[in-house]
Amino acid sequence: MYDMATRQRALDLRASGLTVSQVSRATGISRFAIREWASGAVPSPRMTAECPVGDGRLDPARPRPDYAYLLGLYLGDGCISEGRRKVYALRIACCDAWPGLIDACALAISAVMPHNKVQRAHAPGCTSVVSTSKHWPCLFPQHGRGPKHLRPIALAPWQQEITAAHPWEFLRGLIHSDGCRITNWTTRTVGGVQKRYEYPRYFFTNTSADIVGLFTATLDAVGVRWKSVARPTGAINVSIARRDSVALMDAHIGPKY
Structure with a gap:
């Protein structure tokens, strides 16, 4: 897969009088590709896509x-x-x-x-x-x-701009990969009647402290409160259990499906 600048350089070398084999040795491009380009074959957009x-x-x-x-x-x-x-x-x-x-x-x-x-x-x-x-x-x-x-895992400046502009999409991707939404429950006797209470919460678990840091910093930016616990395995578990924070997560992310 070669971009248009590479393709044009090879064609210029071929037009200068070099043989296909000489152009191939000079550029590292296959002779088949050079022959195809020289014949006027039009590559697909996938093959000539410029760097995004x-x-x-x-x-x-x-x-x-x-x-x-x-x-x-x-x-x-x-x-x-x-x-x-x-x-x-x-x-x-x-x-x-x-x-x-x-x-x-x-x-x-x-x-x-x-x-x-x-x-x-x-x-x-x-x-x-x-x-x-x-x-x-x-x-x-x-x-x-x-x-x-x-x-080390750190975002490039242009990635930081994107995640700052779209924090919920970034969080959604992290939860969809290494996170989950679960429902804990307990029972309590009230007025002689045993009642069941459910407590939804979100978890995110990752072994990279840098990735966990990106996750929690983004939670801070959108106003979600969290707690973290280091596991004996080396993984870090981030829990989101406060009712208002869970409601925020539910509004923008929700359970996997």
């Missing part, structure tokens, strides 16, 4: 709410792996118990990268939503070697 991040900002054509949601999913349950010729695969692992989440993930990827195919890879109890592009590391500069909790 330039001049320190996301391409204005990319929908910010969808990106904020996808960023939350990526930080929770996503990974990027390198394939041949510097083409990368974005994979978001989704539990099969939540088919609506799988659909929402696929729609967000399609909105952010509209010219790239979105596929679903099935495994027992899990579906990975997958899309390939050479630009996924540009869209998610948090990409790197090893697990996320073993390396």
